[in-house]
Amino acid sequence: MAQWIPRLIDGLIITMQATLLxxxxxxxxxxxxxxxxxxxxxxPVFRIYVEVFRGTSALVQLFYFFYVLPLLGVHLxxxxxxxxxxxxxxxxxxxEVVRGAIEAVxxxxxEAALALNMPRWLAMYRVILPQAIRTMVPPFGxxxxxxxxxxxxxxxxxxxxxxxVGKQVLQSEGSAxxxxxxxxxxxxxFAVVLGRAVRGAERLASRGxxxxxx
Amino acid sequence: xxxxxxxxxxxxxxxxxxxxxxLQATLGGMALALVLGLAFVLLLRSQNKWVSRPTRAxxxxxxxxxxxxxxxxxxxxxxxxxxxxxxxxxxxxxxxxHYSTYIAEVYRAGIESVPKGQWEASTALSFSRVDTxxxxxxxxxxxxxxxMLGNYLVAMFKDTPLLATxxxxxxxxxxxxxxxxxxxxFEVFTLIGxxxxxMSLPAGALVRWLEAFNKxxx
Numbered sequence: 001m002a003q004w005i006p007r008l009i010d011g012l013i014i015t016m017q018a019t020l021l022x023x024x025x026x027x028x029x030x031x032x033x034x035x036x037x038x039x040x041x042x043x044p045v046f047r048i049y050v051e052v053f054r055g056t057s058a059l060v061q062l063f064y065f066f067y068v069l070p071l072l073g074v075h076l077x078x079x080x081x082x083x084x085x086x087x088x089x090x091x092x093x094x095x096e097v098v099r100g101a102i103e104a105v106x107x108x109x110x111e112a113a114l115a116l117n118m119p120r121w122l123a124m125y126r127v128i129l130p131q132a133i134r135t136m137v138p139p140f141g142x143x144x145x146x147x148x149x150x151x152x153x154x155x156x157x158x159x160x161x162x163x164x165v166g167k168q169v170l171q172s173e174g175s176a177x178x179x180x181x182x183x184x185x186x187x188x189x190f191a192v193v194l195g196r197a198v199r200g201a202e203r204l205a206s207r208g209x210x211x212x213x214x
Numbered sequence: 215x216x217x218x219x220x221x222x223x224x225x226x227x228x229x230x231x232x233x234x235x236x237l238q239a240t241l242g243g244m245a246l247a248l249v250l251g252l253a254f255v256l257l258l259r260s261q262n263k264w265v266s267r268p269t270r271a272x273x274x275x276x277x278x279x280x281x282x283x284x285x286x287x288x289x290x291x292x293x294x295x296x297x298x299x300x301x302x303x304x305x306x307x308x309x310x311x312h313y314s315t316y317i318a319e320v321y322r323a324g325i326e327s328v329p330k331g332q333w334e335a336s337t338a339l340s341f342s343r344v345d346t347x348x349x350x351x352x353x354x355x356x357x358x359x360x361x362m363l364g365n366y367l368v369a370m371f372k373d374t375p376l377l378a379t380x381x382x383x384x385x386x387x388x389x390x391x392x393x394x395x396x397x398x399x400f401e402v403f404t405l406i407g408x409x410x411x412x413m414s415l416p417a418g419a420l421v422r423w424l425e426a427f428n429k430x431x432x
């Protein structure tokens with residue numbers, strides 16, 4: 001068993017890379033779509049994107065990126081295809097978080113910015129977003145942990161992540177307990193670390209807010 | 215690439231047969247998750263910390279590890295322990311177990327959403343413990359948690375394709391084996407996506423209706 005430890009660590013590193021890259025893409029997509037939905041002409045396109053990616057299975061989306069895109073002449077490495085699929089999938093959920101958080105900022109804030117003659121983008125940047133981001137942090141924390149767990153799906157398209165190494169250990173050692181207990185523990189530790197990071201981010205985001213007690 | 219509509223029409227019945235298995239897995243998994251979730255929330259609310267703390271640890275562990283790994287683990291370990299559920303049975307068990315840890319939290323939130331005054335009023339009216347739960351607390355809690363349970367039902371539905379990895383011929387499994395010989399991945403996966411949308415969009419609309427209903431009458 002001991003000879004597998006370096007391989008498991010390599011797998012964990014790929015899981016970490018996929019998680020962080022996927023989350024970075026998901027956050028970027030969330031803001032583009034969440035903010036873009038406020039522009040009337042773009043709204044239907046973004047609506048369709050959100051409904052399609054939230055309405056279908058992440059594994060099916062992953063296979064779509066892996067099997068169908070090459071037929072359309074788009075060739076991605078498995079890791080890139082996987083990270084893109086996860087980023088777009090979780091971005092669809094995240095864009096609803098962004099949209100909801102912006103709508104939750106009291107109307108008076110929009111009106112005050114208007115009364116001060118701020119252009120819309122400046123009001124968004126200086127007034128609305130700084131308040132909205134505080135409410136976005138906890139749901140984005142959930143998305144981060146969910147996305148981390150979903151990276152295990154990448155093993156189905158031959159990415160050598162932790163789940164993939166687990167399967168290799170199972171096949172050569174023949175013991176599911178020996179293969180998957182260490183793998184589960186590594187995922188769990190990573191989830192705990194991410195959970196800590198999220199709570200730190202929540203404290204940071206609520207700093208200087210009198211009414212928020214965390 | 216040319217889209218082969220004839221092939222799409224021919225493969226559709228295969229996919230729809232898979233969709234029946236998908237629905238069986240979803241409903242079976244949800245039924246199990248609702249029952250296990252109740253068991254977990256009762257253990258979680260126990261006054262004895264030797265019961266509540268290990269329960270919390272188990273819930274956190276199941277929630278902190280991927281469903282796919284749990285699925286493989288159960289698929290290979292259960293037979294070693296002499297428990298033979300078959301592929302679909304194992305899949306339902308894994309889905310039910312995974313989601314029960316989330317549903318336990320939903321129940322907890324629902325129970326805590328019933329104001330303290332309702333408990334006190336029940337005591338003042340000398341309701342028995344059973345009557346307090348049955349006539350006062352649960353009817354109010356169920357209404358609040360219904361949309362959340364609906365969300366998890368839809369989420370579980372979208373996780374059922376994972377069962378294809380343990381040889382269950384649900385929608386994705388049926389599609390993969392059809393596409394492996396025809397190599398028509400575009401038609402197969404597009405159809406699977408459309409069938410998913412056809413079922414999850416109405417379900418999502420129902421959940422939003424329940425939320426709106428709650429907001430109006432809660």
